[in-house]
Amino acid sequence: AQSVTQLGSHVSVSEGALVLLRCNYSSSVPPYLFWYVQYPNQGLQLLLKYTSAATLVKGINGFEAEFKKSETSFHLTKPSAHMSDAAEYFCAVSPPGSQGNLIFGKGTKLSVKP
Amino acid sequence: DTGVSQDPRHKITKRGQNVTFRCDPISEHNRLYWYRQTLGQGPEFLTYFQNEAQLEKSRLLSDRFSAERPKGSFSTLEIQRTEQGDSAMYLCASSLGLAGTTDTQYFGPGTRLTVL
Numbered sequence: 001a002q003s004v005t006q007l008g009s010h011v012s013v014s015e016g017a018l019v020l021l022r023c024n025y026s027s028s029v030p031p032y033l034f035w036y037v038q039y040p041n042q043g044l045q046l047l048l049k050y051t052s053a054a055t056l057v058k059g060i061n062g063f064e065a066e067f068k069k070s071e072t073s074f075h076l077t078k079p080s081a082h083m084s085d086a087a088e089y090f091c092a093v094s095p096p097g098s099q100g101n102l103i104f105g106k107g108t109k110l111s112v113k114p
Numbered sequence: 115d116t117g118v119s120q121d122p123r124h125k126i127t128k129r130g131q132n133v134t135f136r137c138d139p140i141s142e143h144n145r146l147y148w149y150r151q152t153l154g155q156g157p158e159f160l161t162y163f164q165n166e167a168q169l170e171k172s173r174l175l176s177d178r179f180s181a182e183r184p185k186g187s188f189s190t191l192e193i194q195r196t197e198q199g200d201s202a203m204y205l206c207a208s209s210l211g212l213a214g215t216t217d218t219q220y221f222g223p224g225t226r227l228t229v230l
Binding site: 004009036041042043044045046049090092099100101102103104105106107 | 117118145147149154155156157158159162164169170205207209217218219220221222223224
């Protein structure tokens with residue numbers, strides 16, 4: 001069965017520092033991959049998605065992620081953190097042949113220190 | 115486009131009671147999904163509809179759970195004889211229903227259920 005592993009349930013960075021949130025998936029066939037962000041008391045918002053086109057995917061709010069098949073990874077990065085980036089981030093996969101049902105990781109809570 | 119809405123936002127009930135949640139998807143979205151999110155976990159898929167047809171149900175969806183989308187627009191999720199383990203955030207999402215699995219799902223704010 002497909003699974004998603006997010007390393008680090010909590011990541012803390014200083015404002016202006018690099019943000020790196022890790023995501024690894026288990027699949028012999030590359031799935032479709034997504035990153036969602038969840039702010040307190042709000043629904044999940046799509047940051048970006050990988051659909052087997054370019055391996056470097058650019059999303060909203062300056063975030064990007066790189067698909068690496070050899071490492072089965074899809075890590076999320078942002079060069080310079082803002083205070084407004086503090087939220088919970090979820091990596092998700094949609095296995096090939098599925099009906100679009102998403103399998104989520106457990107999430108990583110990002111804190112940004114002034 | 116007003117986004118996906120869910121009602122109520124919060125529900126507190128006693129064990130053994132029945133509860134019903136409503137989800138209004140983005141208009142003209144053909145697919146509607148239900149997920150459950152417990153504390154410290156990511157959302158887990160429960161079921162989904164293509165128009166009014168319920169096409170897939172997770173094994174997480176016990177026989178106490180039932181979902182409907184009678185006219186292919188809004189959907190309801192009912193939990194009968196609630197248990198404390200049902201306490202969670204119930205999320206609804208909708209998508210256009212385009213072919214393939216790159217369809218973006220738009221999520222509502224969720225209904226937080228607390229079973230006492």
